[in-house]
Structures are given as structure tokens and as C-alpha cells.
Amino acid sequence: MKRGVKPSNQPTGAIRIISGRWRGTKLPVANVAGLRPTTDRNKETLFNWLMPYVNSANCLDVFAGSGGLGFEALSRYASSVTFIELDKGAIANLQQNLQKLKVSSEQASIVAGNALQILPSLNKQFDLIFLDPPFHKNLLPPVIKLINEHNLLAKDGVVYLESESQAADYVVPNNWQLLKERQGSQLCSRLYRI
Numbered sequence: 001m002k003r004g005v006k007p008s009n010q011p012t013g014a015i016r017i018i019s020g021r022w023r024g025t026k027l028p029v030a031n032v033a034g035l036r037p038t039t040d041r042n043k044e045t046l047f048n049w050l051m052p053y054v055n056s057a058n059c060l061d062v063f064a065g066s067g068g069l070g071f072e073a074l075s076r077y078a079s080s081v082t083f084i085e086l087d088k089g090a091i092a093n094l095q096q097n098l099q100k101l102k103v104s105s106e107q108a109s110i111v112a113g114n115a116l117q118i119l120p121s122l123n124k125q126f127d128l129i130f131l132d133p134p135f136h137k138n139l140l141p142p143v144i145k146l147i148n149e150h151n152l153l154a155k156d157g158v159v160y161l162e163s164e165s166q167a168a169d170y171v172v173p174n175n176w177q178l179l180k181e182r183q184g185s186q187l188c189s190r191l192y193r194i
Contacts, residue, residue, distance in 0.1 A: 019072070029066045031089070032090045054078050057078045058082075059081040059127065063134065069130040080107050091112050124152075126153060128159075132160075135164045160190070179193050
């Protein structure tokens with residue numbers, strides 16, 4: 001191995017939990033192609049939006065990646081988080097961070113695989129769903145459709161969608177009410193409630 005080159009499964013950065021029981025805790029992030037953890041600034045805005053919803057919520061973190069959104073929800077006393085992730089390096093990193101935080105299997109689980117195949121098999125509803133897919137893959141439309149078709153969002157549940165600004169023209173079900181929106185030159189964040 002050449003000097004200065006890290007193996008791809010080694011952590012190359014960190015995410016920081018910004019509030020709650022693990023406030024200030026830094027968690028390593030695996031070197032995974034295309035992984036872009038939510039910035040502290042965007043995470044703070046999002047969780048200000050979610051303040052009335054996150055405590056005691058059953059959460060689903062689709063396209064979990066670093067798990068930053070799910071870990072922040074757990075830190076803020078969400079009841080549980082189900083992480084869905086395809087990349088093996090990211091999954092190993094999620095497992096290590098769950099162990100580091102001493103999160104029980106009742107509080108968090110990781111479902112490994114393709115979200116488009118996993119979502120139809122989930123047999124529960126969630127109070128809070130995070131949708132922050134890899135950019136330039138056009139994954140939001142089919143995932144939104146699956147969430148609606150399989151009734152995965154509980155009554156009065158909320159769903160957070162993050163996309164590149166150029167792909168923010170997706171359609172949501174008629175019963176999803178837009179609560180909050182933040183549009184930048186590169187990123188669009190929206191919060192919906194049913």
C-alpha cells in the first residue's frame with residue numbers, strides 16, 4: 001500500500017451530534033464514494049423543524065449513509081430508528097457507531113440492501129422518515145411512491161426529503177402537506193406531514 005493512501009473502508013471524517021444526550025459526540029464516517037453527510041448547519045435547521053415530532057418517534061432513515069440523521073434523532077430521544085443502507089462499508093460504519101453509543105437492538109436496526117426492494121417488505125409504520133438519497137440517481141420518485149403505496153408513514157407522520165435543487169420537481173401524494181421548505185442553489189430540503 002502506498003503511503004498516504006487510506007484503505008477505502010477506513011474512516012476519513014466525522015459527523016457531530018449537535019444536541020440531545022450525545023451532544024458534541026463525534027462519530028467516524030467511512031470513506032464511501034458519493035457519501036455526503038448532512039452538514040451541521042442543515043442538520044440544525046432540520047431538527048429545529050422536527051422539534052415537535054422527534055421525541056418518542058419511530059424513525060426510518062432510508063439511504064442512511066453515515067447515519068447522521070438517525071443518530072441525531074436517537075440523541076434527541078426518538079424511540080427507535082431503522083437504518084436502510086446498501087453500501088457494505090457504510091453498514092460496517094453504522095454498526096461500529098451504534099456500538100460506540102451503546103444503542104440497543106430495540107432502539108436501532110440496520111437493514112442491508114436496496115431501499116427499493118426493502119421498503120415493500122417493512123411491516124410497520126413510522127412517525128418520521130428521512131429521505132436523503134444519493135444525488136443524480138433519481139431515487140426520490142420511486143421511494144415516495146413505495147412509502148405511499150405501502151402505508152409506511154403513520155397518521156400525523158412527517159417525512160423529510162433532501163435533493164439536489166435541480167431535481168426538486170418530484171411529485172408527492174395529495175395527502176402530504178408541505179410544512180417547511182429551504183431551497184438553495186445546490187440543495188432543496190422539504191418537510192411534509194400527512
